[in-house]
Amino acid sequence: MARASTTSDAFNAIAEPRRREILSYLAGIERPVGEIAEALGLEQPSVSKHLRVLKDVGLVRMRCQGRQKLYRTNAEAIRPLHQWAATFERYWQHQLTRVKARAEAMARQGSPQLDSAKSKEK
Amino acid sequence: MARASTTSDAFNAIAEPRRREILSYLAGIERPVGEIAEALGLEQPSVSKHLRVLKDVGLVRMRCQGRQKLYRTNAEAIRPLHQWAATFERYWQHQLTRVKARAEAMARQGSPQLDSAKSKEK
DNA sequence: ACGGTATATTCCCATATGGGAATATGTCAA
DNA sequence: TTGACATATTCCCATATGGGAATATACCGT
Secondary structure, three states: OOOOOOOOOHHHHOOOHHHHHHHHHOOOOOEEHHHHHHHHOOOHHHHHHHHHHHHHOOOEEEEEEOOEEEEEEOHHHHHHHHHHHHOOHHHHHHHHHHHHHHHHHHHHHOOOOOHHHHOOOO | OOOOOOOOOHHHHOOOHHHHHHHHHOOOOOEEHHHHHHHHOOOHHHHHHHHHHHHHOOOEEEEEEOOEEEEEEOHHHHHHHHHHHHOOHHHHHHHHHHHHHHHHHHHHHOOOOOHHHHOOOO
16 A cells, blocks of 8 residues: 555655655744755755645645745644644653652662763663 | 565554554553453454564563463553653644734734634735 | 746655564563 | 474565656746
């Protein structure tokens, strides 16, 4: 079956580094295709193709102005990704407190050395 | 060139829906491969392959226990994704305040109707 | 209508996939 | 050692990719 298509959802769309660059570049501003291509050092057809994917999943919005088309990032479409990642927030917080607790325990009873030195132990 | 490999970074790894399911399932708990397969209704070889990808990018950790291998989600590896998405937070906030402001403006001067009714306008 | 600019699409191709089936590796128990 | 269980890997295949090059489409000014 191969991988799911990039047009199926935002997760697949942002898997491509160039598309993430485009999204960052178009955050808050509106730019024509040519300018995007020049700014990011990409070929125009390549940019058009990436924009197509991003538009299909709603990550960018397009507006026509004369002969050029202005694109901008639709930040709202990134929220689901943010929320999905936030699902794991409590777990990495747990991990951090565990790491911190262990570090403090070692500092309390072990010899007072730097972490870089202690990491070689065991 | 084709798409970047799934083992290259976390963004590519989470593009696959099954892998996101696995990550959610293994959040906070530690489970052997067989149990993961059964819980998610996947074939064992398939789970092993997905776990391989997830392990290669650091999204899961593995520990051997007798003849079985216990996996768990490494939540810390999801933080970069969360932070990348958070980059756009100020923009979707802007959009929300714009929407809210417009809604309030309409409520102030238009007839006092519900949003659901007003959304049909113009 | 014409030429020119701005984008989008198509074609071709090397490559990366994920699933299924079969098989290999590893570990325990007797 | 042998056998059974738990995972990992390999092979094969249909499919989706992204880039480059060439081409099509759309809109503008004259």
